[in-house]
Amino acid sequence: MAHKKAIEAVDRTLRDIRHIDQPMGGITVLFCGDFRQILPVIPRGTRADEVRYCLKRSSLWQHIISMHLTTNMRVRLGDDPHAQQFSNLLLKIGEGSYPNDEGKVALNDELCCTVSSLQELIFAVYGDLSSVTHQHNTWLCKRSILTPWNDQASVINNEILSHIQGESREYISINRMMDQEESTNYPIEFLNSLNVSGLPSHIIKLKIGVPIILLRNLSPPKLCNGTRLKVVNLQPNVIEAEILIGCGAGESVLIPRIPLIPNNFPFQFKRIQFPVALCYAMTINKAQGQTLGVAGVDLTASCFSHGQLYVALSRVSSPRNLHVHIPDELTNNVVYAEALN
Numbered sequence: 001m002a003h004k005k006a007i008e009a010v011d012r013t014l015r016d017i018r019h020i021d022q023p024m025g026g027i028t029v030l031f032c033g034d035f036r037q038i039l040p041v042i043p044r045g046t047r048a049d050e051v052r053y054c055l056k057r058s059s060l061w062q063h064i065i066s067m068h069l070t071t072n073m074r075v076r077l078g079d080d081p082h083a084q085q086f087s088n089l090l091l092k093i094g095e096g097s098y099p100n101d102e103g104k105v106a107l108n109d110e111l112c113c114t115v116s117s118l119q120e121l122i123f124a125v126y127g128d129l130s131s132v133t134h135q136h137n138t139w140l141c142k143r144s145i146l147t148p149w150n151d152q153a154s155v156i157n158n159e160i161l162s163h164i165q166g167e168s169r170e171y172i173s174i175n176r177m178m179d180q181e182e183s184t185n186y187p188i189e190f191l192n193s194l195n196v197s198g199l200p201s202h203i204i205k206l207k208i209g210v211p212i213i214l215l216r217n218l219s220p221p222k223l224c225n226g227t228r229l230k231v232v233n234l235q236p237n238v239i240e241a242e243i244l245i246g247c248g249a250g251e252s253v254l255i256p257r258i259p260l261i262p263n264n265f266p267f268q269f270k271r272i273q274f275p276v277a278l279c280y281a282m283t284i285n286k287a288q289g290q291t292l293g294v295a296g297v298d299l300t301a302s303c304f305s306h307g308q309l310y311v312a313l314s315r316v317s318s319p320r321n322l323h324v325h326i327p328d329e330l331t332n333n334v335v336y337a338e339a340l341n
């Protein structure tokens, strides 16, 4: 969900451009959103911060007329006879009214197919890994494994990559402090070790035929943050890939290394790296907005923020295509009631 200040900035800009001191400069704007989903991400923020920065807490909210969409089209368009029941259970998860024990829920087979190990989860989503690179692009882009944490997504990606046939290629980033005088306080080994969300890893390991996701807007609307691609060729200084989703689907593109300067550190450094990550598995936050045919959800580490479980479970249209790994039977369903009221 967009940070309220991003929307307020658009409001102020439109008032300036149009010289009309009314909300959005007098233009009618359509917002679409679901407050059951993940709230704005506030680095090192608290629960109160996440709620404070959502649109409902903006001074603009009083000018917004709410209308409700009542049919879950993703579920309705699927071929599952129990679609309505699935849709109702998803809403209960989203609203926190699904039976729970101090915020922890047990997911039953009306909601998903539970699996008992990570290997089983990988098999349920991707089948036999030795043939996965020969599958058609539409097959590949309709499935993914989702997990709340970046670290766990890397673990699953590396596990799958190790079973994919073919030679792997490693791309190592170059890291430098923006202020060279600070270099002695932040040695290169330390900068190399930093692994944060939204920033490509210091070492990216890839093979031909694997799916990758873009981490930056390179050339909108075809190449945006979140666009998924399939690796076609791995050159020393460029990755050749085919776009899997969106308006550029099917097109071949060349991805270069680019300088990336993260803004959520107390110091500024630059990483030169390909802005991509392997995406057999991705975080639930990254999957928000996507529709999948088959989804695996790995809850080895439980969800930690509002709406994550709801987003993860609502990417598919049928419980038959939703495979969930919960080692401890119960898992966290975090719902901030104050964000919904």
Ligand SMILES: Nc1ncnc2c1ncn2[C@@H]1O[C@H](COP(=O)(O)OP(=O)(O)OP(=O)(O)O)[C@@H](O)[C@H]1O
Pocket (backbone or CB within 6 Å): 034, 073, 074, 077, 288, 289, 290, 291, 314
């Ligand atoms: N009116 C409609 N007719 C046909 N298909 C629809 C309609 N509305 C949505 N869909 C389909 O339902 C799926 C979900 O739609 P969409 O991604 O726009 O919803 P969303 O509210 O953004 O979902 P979410 O926020 O949960 O990701 C898509 O596959 C879309 O094509």
